Amino acid sequence: MLLQELAAMLVISRIHGDDTVPITGIQTDSRKVQQGDLFICVPGLVVDGHDYAAQAIKHGAAALVTERDLQVSVPQLIVKDARYAMAALSSHFYGYASRNMKVIGVTGTNGKTTTTYLIEKILSEQGFTTGLMGTIQMKIGNVYTDAERTTQEALDLQRNLRLMLEQGTDYCLMEVSSHALELGRVKGVHFRSAIFTNLTQDHLDYHKTMENYKAAKGLLFSRLGNEFTDKPAARSFAVLNADDPASAAFSQMSAAEVITYGIHNECDVRACDIQVKASGTEFTLSSFAGEAVFRMKLVGIFNVYNALGAIASTLAEGVPLEQIRHSLEGIAVVDGRMEVVSGGQEFLVLVDYAHTPDGLENALKTIKEFALGKVYTVFGCGGDRDRSKRPLMGQVTARYSDYLFVTSDNPRTENPETILQDILPGIKEYGFPEEQCELIVDRRIAIQKAIDLAGPNDVVLIAGKGHETYQEIMGVKHDFDDRLVAKAAIRGKSR
Ligand SMILES: CC(=O)N[C@H]1[C@@H](OP(=O)(O)OP(=O)(O)OC[C@H]2O[C@@H](n3ccc(=O)[nH]c3=O)[C@H](O)[C@@H]2O)O[C@H](CO)[C@@H](O)[C@@H]1O[C@H](C)C(=O)N[C@@H](C)C(=O)N[C@H](CCC(=O)O)C(=O)O
Ligand SMILES: Nc1ncnc2c1ncn2[C@@H]1O[C@H](COP(=O)(O)OP(=O)(O)OP(=O)(O)O)[C@@H](O)[C@H]1O
Ligand SMILES: N[C@H](CCC[C@H](N)C(=O)O)C(=O)O
Numbered sequence: 465m466l467l468q469e470l471a472a473m474l475v476i477s478r479i480h481g482d483d484t485v486p487i488t489g490i491q492t493d494s495r496k497v498q499q500g501d502l503f504i505c506v507p508g509l510v511v512d513g514h515d516y517a518a519q520a521i522k523h524g525a526a527a528l529v530t531e532r533d534l535q536v537s538v539p540q541l542i543v544k545d546a547r548y549a550m551a552a553l554s555s556h557f558y559g560y561a562s563r564n565m566k567v568i569g570v571t572g573t574n575g576k577t578t579t580t581y582l583i584e585k586i587l588s589e590q591g592f593t594t595g596l597m598g599t600i601q602m603k604i605g606n607v608y609t610d611a612e613r614t615t616q617e618a619l620d621l622q623r624n625l626r627l628m629l630e631q632g633t634d635y636c637l638m639e640v641s642s643h644a645l646e647l648g649r650v651k652g653v654h655f656r657s658a659i660f661t662n663l664t665q666d667h668l669d670y671h672k673t674m675e676n677y678k679a680a681k682g683l684l685f686s687r688l689g690n691e692f693t694d695k696p697a698a699r700s701f702a703v704l705n706a707d708d709p710a711s712a713a714f715s716q717m718s719a720a721e722v723i724t725y726g727i728h729n730e731c732d733v734r735a736c737d738i739q740v741k742a743s744g745t746e747f748t749l750s751s752f753a754g755e756a757v758f759r760m761k762l763v764g765i766f767n768v769y770n771a772l773g774a775i776a777s778t779l780a781e782g783v784p785l786e787q788i789r790h791s792l793e794g795i796a797v798v799d800g801r802m803e804v805v806s807g808g809q810e811f812l813v814l815v816d817y818a819h820t821p822d823g824l825e826n827a828l829k830t831i832k833e834f835a836l837g838k839v840y841t842v843f844g845c846g847g848d849r850d851r852s853k854r855p856l857m858g859q860v861t862a863r864y865s866d867y868l869f870v871t872s873d874n875p876r877t878e879n880p881e882t883i884l885q886d887i888l889p890g891i892k893e894y895g896f897p898e899e900q901c902e903l904i905v906d907r908r909i910a911i912q913k914a915i916d917l918a919g920p921n922d923v924v925l926i927a928g929k930g931h932e933t934y935q936e937i938m939g940v941k942h943d944f945d946d947r948l949v950a951k952a953a954i955r956g957k958s959r
């Protein structure tokens with residue numbers, strides 16, 4: 465493709481130098497540039513991509529996209545907004561793949577990964593080829609790769625959507641984070657439907673206020689369904705949680721057909737007679753497509769919400785209710801979400817990815833519904849992330865636990881001890897007994913202690929890391945898997 469063809473994607477742009485230079489690839493990281501690539505200089509929050517232009521040229525960049533004239537030897541496409549250019553040029557370069565498959569986006573504070581997994585299971589069992597993009601991994605065809613981020617940058621995202629299309633993908637299930645919406649990572653993606661799970665506190669380090677955070681989530685819905693069509697395959701749907709107050713605004717800003725789900729408020733797909741047990745969850749579903757009793761192995765009332773979002777969106781795709789039920793009942797666990805660790809012990813050990821105040825409250829409330837003995841909670845808070853959620857996480861764990869082990873969860877560049885001290889005020893404020901709370905920086909020791917203390921009928925919740933297989937300290941990822949550490953602790957339990 466010639467540089468001039470890409471330049472034509474932006475009205476406000478000008479080329480310095482030869483506009484007929486061929487472009488064979490696009491890169492935004494100078495370290496990855498190869499001969500013939502177009503290097504887009506992105507001004508970041510940490511460094512400025514313009515400072516890496518020389519390195520990109522040294523690696524063979526055929527041209528640059530910049531926000532200012534850099535006086536360089538290669539042709540330059542000067543644009544107003546490099547991030548916008550990244551989305552627009554990548555969409556064009558990779559042939560607008562999302563227009564030729566159905567992309568289902570899931571946004572919300574908690575439940576995105578789970579909901580995408582449930583939908584993926586239902587649709588693949590209908591014989592559709594599915595792709596996944598989210599926190600745990602990406603699936604293209606039958607190949608799974610570990611994910612670095614929940615939602616990729618526009619360049620990688622467009623490239624991967626293209627690869628999915630080439631593998632014959634019918635449906636791409638995509639987690640859409642608020643960072644992604646705010647930073648324009650999904651600009652240009654044509655969404656078939658968008659699902660909203662819930663909005664509670666997280667990421668205030670980045671968004672600053674809950675209003676901004678909500679507005680970022682809203683972007684997904686404001687872009688849906690701008691035309692009516694008599695072709696069912698071309699319609700779009702906004703699938704909203706009727707029990708979350710943010711849904712009203714999202715409903716208003718979307719032109720797509722709205723389908724609501726929930727438990728408490730009036731809605732289109734509703735669960736009632738819910739029973740939560742350690743072995744699973746049961747509920748009766750009433751919907752525009754009929755009624756059915758669901759007996760899921762997934763634990764927790766929050767998983768009823770995730771199931772409802774999945775049911776509503778797949779009913780919209782025309783999947784028969786009975787088959788949705790069959791698929792959902794077949795799912796034993798979503799990796800690292802309320803995952804049972806068994807080593808023959810007389811108490812229940814659960815590894816869960818709850819890493820927000822609301823996520824923890826949901827996980828613990830669920831445990832309280834079936835726990836016969838005491839509840840031991842091992843948890844921490846991520847470094848370089850929303851600090852204001854730390855005391856709130858302390859408070860909520862104190863409310864529902866008998867023993868607390870406050871420990872590290874990816875301190876990243878922060879001092880681990882400081883993070884624990886940020887959590888403590890919430891625990892104290894609740895009036896939690898001091899002798900039942902320990903601050904232990906080493907997560908392995910914290911897990912061992914909780915398991916050593918637990919007795920018959922007790923429950924140990926190890927929260928925050930779920931599927932993660934590392935502990936990130938000072939930019940280094942050390943091997944660490946809560947499930948393996950818990951298993952070893954059960955084996956080594958001091959009697
Ligand atoms: C806040 C945020 O999302 N930041 C992302 C953003 O960073 P940035 O704009 O500050 O970029 P930067 O690091 O300053 O670099 C600027 C440019 O210089 C380039 N560069 C840099 C160094 C070099 O040697 N050569 C070079 O060309 C970079 O490739 C980049 O294009 O662009 C970077 C490059 O793509 C991302 O790595 C970075 O993600 C950071 C690491 C991150 O941690 N993001 C998290 C918060 C995130 O996105 N989380 C969400 C939500 C999680 C959830 O709730 O599930 C997610 O979707 O994962
Ligand atoms: N619908 C829900 N409502 C509240 N909490 C939930 C819900 N679903 C899951 N959780 C809790 O949140 C944790 C994370 O779930 P999941 O990974 O599905 O969310 P996510 O939105 O993908 O998170 P992330 O923002 O990290 O990508 C779970 O382990 C569980 O404790
Ligand atoms: N996607 C979330 C995951 C947090 C998981 C937790 N283990 C942590 O490191 O804080 C984030 O980046 O904020």
Ligand SMILES: [Mg+2]
Nearest residue numbers: 576577599639
């Ligand atoms: Mg996720």
